[in-house]
Amino acid sequence: MLRQSPASPLLSLPGAVPAEAPDEGVAAHYGDLFREQRALADGSGLVDLSHRGVVTVTGPERLTWLHLLLTQHVSELPPGQATEALVLSAHGHIEHAVYLVDDGGTTWLHTEPGRQEALIAYLESMKFFYRVEVADRTAEIAVVHLPAGSITETPADAVVRETAHGRDLFLPREHLESFAAAADGPAVGVLALEALRVEAHRPRLGLETDHRTIPHELGWIGTAVHLQKGCYRGQETVARVHNLGKPPRRLVFLHLDGSEVHLPPHGTPVRLAADGPEGRQLGFLTTSARHHELGPIALALVKRNVPVDAELMAGTTAAAQEVVVEP
Numbered sequence: 001m002l003r004q005s006p007a008s009p010l011l012s013l014p015g016a017v018p019a020e021a022p023d024e025g026v027a028a029h030y031g032d033l034f035r036e037q038r039a040l041a042d043g044s045g046l047v048d049l050s051h052r053g054v055v056t057v058t059g060p061e062r063l064t065w066l067h068l069l070l071t072q073h074v075s076e077l078p079p080g081q082a083t084e085a086l087v088l089s090a091h092g093h094i095e096h097a098v099y100l101v102d103d104g105g106t107t108w109l110h111t112e113p114g115r116q117e118a119l120i121a122y123l124e125s126m127k128f129f130y131r132v133e134v135a136d137r138t139a140e141i142a143v144v145h146l147p148a149g150s151i152t153e154t155p156a157d158a159v160v161r162e163t164a165h166g167r168d169l170f171l172p173r174e175h176l177e178s179f180a181a182a183a184d185g186p187a188v189g190v191l192a193l194e195a196l197r198v199e200a201h202r203p204r205l206g207l208e209t210d211h212r213t214i215p216h217e218l219g220w221i222g223t224a225v226h227l228q229k230g231c232y233r234g235q236e237t238v239a240r241v242h243n244l245g246k247p248p249r250r251l252v253f254l255h256l257d258g259s260e261v262h263l264p265p266h267g268t269p270v271r272l273a274a275d276g277p278e279g280r281q282l283g284f285l286t287t288s289a290r291h292h293e294l295g296p297i298a299l300a301l302v303k304r305n306v307p308v309d310a311e312l313m314a315g316t317t318a319a320a321q322e323v324v325v326e327p
Contacts, residue, residue: 005051005113005138010187014233019190022113022206025051029189034292036192041292044147044185047193049168050142050176053116055098057107057123059132066107069126070098071215071238074224079104082161082168084224086215087122092237094213096122097205097224099168101161101184107188108159110143110172142173144180145193152184167199195289201253201324207266208251208286208299214238216247217301219325248284249301250325256288256296257318263288263296264314270300273311273318282306285314299324 008026015031018024026048029036037104039045057066067075070084079102087096096119100109111119116136123134146152147166154160159170171179180187197204203218214237215225225238241247256263268285271277283302291297298314304327306312312319 005053008048008050008142010050011049013180013187016187019191023051023190025113027187028191030187033189033191033195036188037188037292038047040147040188040192040196041183043147043151045147046150046180046183046185047145047147047188047190048142048176048180049110049145049190050140050173051113052143053111053113053119054137054143054170055109055111055116055120055123056121056135056137057109057132058105059130060134061131062107063102065127065130067229068231069123069233071225071232073229074100074102074107075109077102080160080162082163084247086220086224087119088215088232088234088238090233092214092234092241093211094205094209094215094220099161101159103159106159108161110161110168110170115205128292133136137170140173142171142176144169144171144176146183149253150184152182155179165196165202189290190239192311193200194287195291198253198287198289198299199254199291199294201251201299203251203299204287208301210301213249213301214241214247216241217249217256217325218251219288230292246304246327247325248304250304250306250323250327252283252300252302252306252312253287253322253324254285254298254300254312254314254319255294255322256298260317264292264298264317268315268317270302270319271313272306273313277313277316279313282312288314 016027019028070085161168269281270283271279288298
């Protein structure tokens, strides 16, 4: 059973509506989803991600050690440079996705809500004689996201992970409320951030993945998987698929029929529109969202040989696809 983080104090803000799984503990929105999306797109506001798991690794050999375990090249990661990485099974299936930065003395990672204990258990099992210490910091550290272009000042006691999509702050949990009150722009719920994530075609562990997903299917090669390094669990599968074959499935972006009242949920079967709702299932919808400009959109994982120009259906909802991962 996944252990959830404590409920965020920002759920007491006016209009806050609690999020559902996998984002329990923070707000889905604060009363105006599209206004919140526009704020993020314009570079203002902040997203409370204090439900995410936070793990730190310390010790003089931390980066050398993590380099042996993760899919990313981190042995010489400069302080302050953000990256992301995966932990794979021996067969190359994705088990964990981590978003990390090193501050020169500590490597900070955040991961999906409730998954930090399993991640820590794996890391602890691989310590051997390396001089490293792994700690669960979820109870004391909150993750907060500031969009690209935000003019909100970073507190002196926060660790910053900055990417093209914005800044993730590792902030003392006790300062979350005061930081939100002083930020430029409103508190924004996770649904707004999810809509922008779908628009950007960025996969998320547990939504775009299942028990047999490999990195190639989601476009994680290059961003989370470094192809010029070995020495990590699952590397043989990564190299073999990259050099000799194609992944069995591929991530696609979907424009959904805007006349439907309800969004199809995660796991909805995807079929060829020509075959109708009783046709052969070719994949499943992974995340759906309402976007302030594009309308209803989604990501889906489908069989590699589905024609790229085929009209699809997610359940009973018509869907036009765009290529994310080439077949």
